[in-house]
Amino acid sequence: MNIFVCIKQVPDTEATLSVKDGKTINENNIKWIISPYDEYAIEEALKVKEKIPESKVTLITLGPKRCESVLRSGLAMGAENAIHIETEEYIDNKTIARAIAYAIKQEGNYNLIFIGKQAIDDDAFLTHIYIAEYLGIPVATNVTLFKYESEKVFVEREIDGGEKEKIEMTTPCVIGAAKGLNTPRYPSLMGMMKAKKIPIKKLSLQDLEIEEIDNKIIIEKLFAPAEKPQGKIIEGEIENAVKELVRVLKDEVKVL
Amino acid sequence: MANIGVYVELKEDKLKKSNKEAISLAKRSEKDVHVIIFTNNLDQHLDELKGIKNIIQIKDQDLTYQPDYYSDTIANIIKDYDLNDFIGICSAQCKDLFPRVAAKIDASLVNDCIEIDFKNNSITKPVFAGRLLAKYRVENEFKMYTIRPNIFPVQAFGSEGNPEIITKELNKKELKTKIIDIIKSDSKKIDLTEADAIVSGGRGMKEKENFKILEEIAQLLNAGVGASRAAVDAGFATSDMQVGQTGKVVNPKLYIACGISGAIQHFAGMKTSKVIVAINKDSEAPIFKKADYGIVGDLFKIVPLLKKELEKIYT
């Protein structure tokens, strides 16, 4: 099995973000991580590899030089190859997906592609579906259970109201990983040592026949939302406090 | 001529609440609104769609959601009727369906919009789990958007006279991603992303059984029941109840957080709630910094009192 995992480097979920030049985030003092949903994607790929030993797991990321760190982390978890599509420029989700789809195709044979259902920076929920559409293969998103049986993929995906869809796909296909799919492993010390020695294949957008970046979605402004004013603690005996709370909710802010 | 389309999402052949928000938004564009609806029983929805002139109904003996059928059908309709702007709800279904359509017709799609300016083709959406907002300009002949529920106001659709109904068949060309079954949840749960009120519990709830008191309050308020990740991980609540960065993004009028400390990842899912109430025994808990109203104390004493007070209003 040839398994690809697409991963993205994002700021840590706790990071305090500030805006630079009105359009990008200030990168000083940011701790970079693998987007959490992509970690589920890596883990699931490694689980398939454990079951089907002749499998090979290749990581792909797209982004500036600093993104190499997420490839090293993924290799340390147990993947064996890594591709870095290096670009310093902002490109929109469609172009990203096109580049990744092209890179996967260039590698020859592919059976399964795992990728997080969204990245926690732009929260776009687009790239995995675009990749599948560009490759002309099936895709399931928000996947919380994955099974591979005799060339077929069975997944469950969470929909609204606590319901789940059961989906059947043939390979090759794309799986958009969600929370609940698995618990990602930590890289072992041995894994980290090994990861350091694995060469990372570097590609440019030109290598993927993207000669000119034609963004259709252009960032105009990045800004912090208005902060809520400090809330009010309702003091006093709790009996009275609860009465007062209900009064305020009903008569003042009118949400009851 | 440029028109605007709205995908009406049905749940068990009923209109989801947020559809009206999407249609109201479309009306604001001052373009001709076309509503696309997959149903065999259009008559039962016409009352709710009163004032809409152009309705495109898709019929088939089996209209069970299949992403390939639905996306092929919608892609054709967008092209045939010049629906240069196309709106849906940022729901589980549209997040699956819209990107497929956008790829097929090379449209530009932005999910989870909280503001759309049709004149300048600019939209605003939360990024970094709501820590920042991004304003994008979209330069494409075909633009698609999904909107966050409970943000856009509902307005009367006005009256454009009798609807013109066009009936189409479902396009069943190709089925690659095949939905073979739906696993229902055991209880009839209120969809958190559309709920007007949510009562949520965290690790402070101590055990699963204790969520009953939250459910009782929720029932009074016609609210949904949510949970923190810690509560889900401890098995007090199911994963579909999780609110936050890796759970649901909710946007109710009232959010009551019980025994939740208020971690940044939890805020990410509920900070745009209109009114946030926190009940926590620790006066230093970060939740009090973001809550509109807080009561410091033992939730096991406060929540039953709250229920008593609410019963006075609701029964």
Ligand SMILES: Cc1cc2nc3c(=O)[nH]c(=O)nc-3n(C[C@H](O)[C@H](O)[C@H](O)COP(=O)(O)OP(=O)(O)OC[C@H]3O[C@@H](n4cnc5c(N)ncnc54)[C@H](O)[C@@H]3O)c2cc1C
């Ligand atoms: C990548 C990532 C993603 C995450 N995604 C999410 C997410 O989607 N949603 C989410 O919620 N979290 C998420 N988290 C976890 C988050 O960081 C917190 O750990 C979690 O929200 C804590 O849940 P809690 O507030 O219920 O528990 P705690 O932080 O343990 O808080 C329990 C609170 O209950 C109070 N309490 C205890 N007993 C009582 C009582 N008798 N009466 C009143 N108050 C009481 C305590 O004072 C305390 O404040 C994520 C973390 C990471 C790293």
